[in-house]
Amino acid sequence: MRPPSELTPTEMTTLQIRPMTRAELGAGLDWAADEGWNPGLHDADSFHAADPGGFLLGLLGAEPVSMISAVRYGAGFGFIGFYIVRPAFRGQGHGIAIWRAAMERLAGRTIGLDGVVAQQASYRRSGFALAWNNVRYEGVARRIERADAPQGSIEPLMQASAELLDYDAAFFPDDRRRFVRLWIAQAGSTALAARRRGRLAGYGAIRPCRSGFKVGPLFADDADLADRLLCGLVSRVPPGEPVQLDIPATNPSALELVRTHGMRPVFETARMYTGVAPQLPIARLFGITTFELG
Secondary structure, three states: OOOHHHOOHHHHHOEEEEEOOHHHHHHHHHHHHHOOOOOEOOHHHHHHHHOOOOEEEEEEOOEEEEEEEEEEEOOOEEEEEEEEEOHHHOOOOHHHHHHHHHHHHOOOOEEEEEEEHHHHHHHHOOOEEEEEEEEEEEEEOOOOOOOOOOOOEEEEOOOOOHHHHHHHHOOOOOOOHHHHHHHOOOOOOEEEEEEEOOEEEEEEEEEEEOOOEEEEEEEEOOHHHHHHHHHHHHOOOOOOOEEEEEEEOOOHHHHHHHHHOOOEEEEEEEEEEEOOOOOOOHHHEEEOOOOOOO
16 A cells, blocks of 8 residues: 555545445455454455445545545345544545435435444434443453353354344345345354244454454344353364454343353443434343444
8 A cells, every 4th residue: 555645636636435345345444454353364255245245445647645435235225334434544634535425325215324322413414313322341361161051052154044034034124135144154163043943133253353253143042042142152262262242231131141151341332323213122132243234
């Protein structure tokens, strides 16, 4: 990447915006890592498959300076994330330019985002309203053996069956089947299903990240199954590794879950939507899939 001092005057003032290639998205995840967002090691394939045209890159000449995701799901929903301007190019209008391009791409849809809590006023000016806050909790992996009798079975989840995709659909406002199929099959990740009386009653996944591992999603019909899923997932990574879980702060059972596991809050976002916020089953939502794509 060239420093700003090497760009021509025309390049310095003319921002070109276009969709990112898959390779460029991989570089964009490096930017996210620099911001401290701790992306997954293999997130790029899943993200790009969700909407190949949904990741926008801002360039001055050939120099990438900003990015944002504006991913379309189904016919009526979109999600904004990865809103980054490289530090050397901030304060020059490149952020608002690529933001407007993202909003234009999602025009006519309900749009969601997980924004920095302190920037809520800025998002409100674009028509967003607060739905709830999500909080990232971090702990340390350790093997946990529960002595009580199980109230359901926990088993490996090898692929995204029709049953799983139907279950997942309750937790998301529109069609994300293509994304889920790749998400639970990421290299180095583990996905588990919870069953009760032969019926799917929850599932979760854990994946390797730049630092440690992240659990997400973590969906379950009740707190007991959520705990069993979390124990199973965490037990499948090396002891002592950092583990993160992003929970909706409005779910008291999720708060109790992270406290029981000795996890501490490290980051918080404001989940905001334009229009009418989707009615999601928060009581069964114990872990957000990913801040970047909802």
